[in-house]
Amino acid sequence: MGRTVVVLGGGISGLAASYYLSRAPCPPKVVLVEGSERLGGWIRSVRGPDGAIFELGPRGIRPAGALGARTLLLISELGLDSEVLPVRGDHPAAQNRFLYVGGALHALPSGIRGLLRPSPPFSKPLFWAGLRDLTTPRGKDPDETVHSFAQRRLGPEVASLAMDSLCRGVFAGNSRELSIRSCFPSLFQAEQTHRSILLGLLLGAGRGPQLDSALIRQARAERWSQWSLRGGLETLPQALNAHLTSRGVSVLQGQPVCGLSLQAEGRWKVSLEDSSLEADHIISAIPASVLSKLLPAEAAPLARALSTITAVSVAVVNLQYRGARLPVQGFGHLVPSSEDPVILGIVYDSVAFPEQDGSLPGLRLTVMLGGSWLQTLEARGCVLSQELLQQEAEKAAATQLGLNEPPSHCLVHLHKNSIPQYTLGHWQKLESAAQFLAAQKLPLTLAGASYEGVAVNDCIESGRQAAARVLGTEPNS
Ligand SMILES: Cc1cc2nc3c(=O)[nH]c(=O)nc-3n(C[C@H](O)[C@H](O)[C@H](O)COP(=O)(O)OP(=O)(O)OC[C@H]3O[C@@H](n4cnc5c(N)ncnc54)[C@H](O)[C@@H]3O)c2cc1C
Numbered sequence: 001m002g003r004t005v006v007v008l009g010g011g012i013s014g015l016a017a018s019y020y021l022s023r024a025p026c027p028p029k030v031v032l033v034e035g036s037e038r039l040g041g042w043i044r045s046v047r048g049p050d051g052a053i054f055e056l057g058p059r060g061i062r063p064a065g066a067l068g069a070r071t072l073l074l075i076s077e078l079g080l081d082s083e084v085l086p087v088r089g090d091h092p093a094a095q096n097r098f099l100y101v102g103g104a105l106h107a108l109p110s111g112i113r114g115l116l117r118p119s120p121p122f123s124k125p126l127f128w129a130g131l132r133d134l135t136t137p138r139g140k141d142p143d144e145t146v147h148s149f150a151q152r153r154l155g156p157e158v159a160s161l162a163m164d165s166l167c168r169g170v171f172a173g174n175s176r177e178l179s180i181r182s183c184f185p186s187l188f189q190a191e192q193t194h195r196s197i198l199l200g201l202l203l204g205a206g207r208g209p210q211l212d213s214a215l216i217r218q219a220r221a222e223r224w225s226q227w228s229l230r231g232g233l234e235t236l237p238q239a240l241n242a243h244l245t246s247r248g249v250s251v252l253q254g255q256p257v258c259g260l261s262l263q264a265e266g267r268w269k270v271s272l273e274d275s276s277l278e279a280d281h282i283i284s285a286i287p288a289s290v291l292s293k294l295l296p297a298e299a300a301p302l303a304r305a306l307s308t309i310t311a312v313s314v315a316v317v318n319l320q321y322r323g324a325r326l327p328v329q330g331f332g333h334l335v336p337s338s339e340d341p342v343i344l345g346i347v348y349d350s351v352a353f354p355e356q357d358g359s360l361p362g363l364r365l366t367v368m369l370g371g372s373w374l375q376t377l378e379a380r381g382c383v384l385s386q387e388l389l390q391q392e393a394e395k396a397a398a399t400q401l402g403l404n405e406p407p408s409h410c411l412v413h414l415h416k417n418s419i420p421q422y423t424l425g426h427w428q429k430l431e432s433a434a435q436f437l438a439a440q441k442l443p444l445t446l447a448g449a450s451y452e453g454v455a456v457n458d459c460i461e462s463g464r465q466a467a468a469r470v471l472g473t474e475p476n477s
Contacts, residue, residue, distance in 0.1 A: 003028040005470055006270050006279035008257055010034030011041020012456055013448035014285030015240040016463025019074075021283075022247040024471050030249040031277055033270065035256030035286075039241050042418055043456070045232020048409050052358030053232040054318040056413050058456050059349060059366065060087070060226035061233070063219040067457040069211040074460060076213050078239040083230045084215065085353050087331075089223025093352035096330030099165055100400050101339055105328055108162075122157050129154040130198055138195045142181070145424055149180040149187070153197060165334035168344040171454065172314045172370040172419045174337070182422035182430075182452075225331075228353050233456075257286070261296045268443065281443040283466045287311060287420065288450035299444075302436045305429045309450050311417040313378060314344070315369040317393035320409035324363045326351070327402055335400075337371060343396045344368040362408065365401075367393035386412040420450045445469050 005021055005028045007014045018032045038044075042057035062068050063086075075084060087093045098105045101121035109119040115127045122129075133153045144152075146167055150159035159175070167175040171183060181188045190200020219227070229235040244251055252272075259271040260282065268279040284291045292306035332347035349364040350357055357364060369392055377384060389412045397403040430451060437444060447466035449459050 002026075003280040004278065005030050005281045005283060006268070006277055007032045007283045007285060008270075008291070009041070009284070009286035009448065010036075010039040010237075010241075010251070010253065011285060011448065011459070012043055012237060012240075013041075013459040013463045014283070015039060015237055015244070016074075016460040017283045017285055017447050017466045018244050018249055018251075018463075019240050020464045020467035021470065022244055022249050024467075024473070027247070028280075028470070030244075031279070032244065032249060032251045033255050033257055033272070033277070034251070034253045037254045039251070039253065040234050040237035042415065043233050043237055045234035046411065047232075048320060048358055050358035050360045050362075052320060052362070052364060052409075053353075053356035054320075054364065054411055055228075055232060055349070055366070056316055056318070056411070057415070057418075058233055059347060060228055060352060061456050062226050063216075063224045065457075066209055066211065067455075067461050068219075069216045070464070071457050071460050072215045072219060073211055073213050075236070076215050078236075078243060080229060080235065080239055081215050083235060084227050085230055085355050086219065086222060086224045086227045087352050089225060091225075091352075092329035093331045093348070094223070094225035096328065098328060098330055098333035099161060100333045100335045100345075101161060103399075105333055105400070107328070107330070121161055124157075126158070129158045133197050134199070136196075138191055143179050143424055143427060144181070145176055146178045146180045146183055147175040149191075150175070153191065160338060161336050164338070165336045165345070168337065168371055169334045169368075171421060172312050172344055172368070173421050174372065177421070177423050179422050179424045179426045182426040226352070228356070230355060232356070257294055259296075260294045262298055266443065279443075281445070281470050283445045283447055283463075283470060285448040285463060285466075287417070287448065288446070289417075291446075299436070299440070299442065302433055302442075305432045305436070306450075308429060309420060309426070310423075311420045311450075312370060313374055313414060313416045314418050315374065315384070315389045315393075315412070315414045317367045317369065317389055317413075318349075318409075318411040319365045319367065319393060319397060319403075319407040320358075321363045321365070321397075321403055321405065322408045323361060324403055324405065326363065333400070340396070341371055341373040342369055342392055343400070344370050346396065346400060363403075365397060365403075367396050369393065384414055389414065420454060 007018045018030050021030045044056040046054050097108045106121050116125050136153050147159050150163040164175045167173050167178050187197050190197045194200035255272045261269045268282050270277040288306040288309040292303040295303040334345040335343045347366045445466040447462040
């Protein structure tokens with residue numbers, strides 16, 4: 001009888017793991033178990049009354065680098081090329097990103113000339129931050145907070161305005177707690193290898209396997225900054241599900257895993273609410289802290305390490321305005337914590353993807369709320385009502401973008417524990433988990449946003465690598 005691999009979690013990581021398992025020349029029997037009634041995890045797209053698309057989770061995928069190319073290859077393999085909506089390099093959403101500081105929007109400088117010019121809110125041209133980076137010695141610590149790293153290499157303003165905002169935009173997190181090594185590994189590696197972020201990024205660019213397809217070539221030629229899918233990004237998990245079903249993968253939905261136990265012959269018993277499954281190997285693509293509660297007593301040290309990988313909540317408020325205009329054209333803006341503890345940033349969805357606007361002329365925005373404000377309210381046990389979140393989002397759209405009329409359509413979602421936090425020393429947690437798995441020869445492989453990257457590209461890659469490890473194939477092939 002062939003091997004059975006059970007994949008836990010039907011978010012993009014678990015779907016990707018199942019996909020790459022199912023494409024092996026001699027695939028094992030694959031069972032994907034999802035706790036909720038729908039697949040896709042945080043990837044969720046809904047249609048408004050006029051057909052407009054509102055993304056409740058991710059809204060854009062970056063094509064850059066080896067991982068970006070890998071996802072584009074997956075899109076082509078799934079036959080979705082004609083659904084891709086690119087943001088080309090010459091588009092305002094590719095060229096303009098803003099910071100909201102001191103009550104005003106400031107365009108982030110781009111290109112060499114941009115670095116030489118004064119660029120408020122920074123008091124000096126960013127050229128000086130570059131010069132500081134080139135002349136600062138290599139750090140000696142095995143890890144450092146993002147803030148400390150940026151302050152040391154690029155100066156206090158870049159740390160407290162740009163990197164603080166970036167951590168809020170990507171991780172809804174605090175740059176004084178997040179790890180440079182785990183959150184921005186390319187910056188950490190650049191310093192380790194080339195003693196400078198700038199040199200490292202320049203000299204290290206283009207490394208990794210060179211994948212090729214018509215879509216990848218198009219993305220490179222047109223310098224895409226990101227892309228979406230016509231019907232929203234949820235089209236991707238839906239297409240993966242259709243593929244898995246056609247390949248004979250059992251996809252169970254509405255079946256939360258309640259416990260995992262090891263049997264005498266080294267196989268797993270996966271307990272569901274009313275039944276159980278047997279598995280030779282498990283790929284876990286559920287959050288680390290959830291897995292930690294399911295593991296058996298024999299895996300207590302692993303459970304302890306995983307339980308410390310926590311996640312923060314984000315409130316996503318999608319707003320649609322009839323006949324309104326933005327004061328600037330771009331991808332959106334980020335807000336540093338010193339400016340506004342509540343608002344992480346606002347994405348101008350209609351600028352990047354006007355094709356998703358729906359039949360009536362209007363403007364779609366997404367306001368992201370979170371950070372310490374949300375954490376404090378959650379810790380105090382406050383009820384975070386839809387009205388409160390909507391009010392804060394509308395206030396931000398009015399103050400920061402001058403949109404004073406009420407929106408014509410609004411969706412409010414509080415995504416609890418949605419973004420894992422790679423805090424200082426995260427790498428040690430991963431090492432201790434890997435060492436335990438190897439020492440105990442536990443037939444368990446970890447994938448998903450909890451470990452080595454939260455972006456959709458990272459999650460797909462984590463699923464692919466997990467599948468390769470289970471199949472015993474070379475992950476870079
Ligand atoms: C608001 C928001 C905006 C984002 N924006 C972007 C963006 O623009 N670009 C980008 O690249 N990335 C973005 N991300 C990040 C990215 O979307 C996520 O990191 C990624 O989707 C996580 O995928 P995952 O499969 O690892 O985890 P999840 O999506 O969390 O999937 C895990 C799955 O496991 C299931 N599960 C949990 N417990 C159990 C159990 N006991 N039994 C069975 N199943 C279980 C869950 O129901 C879920 O379906 C964003 C994330 C959020 C929250």
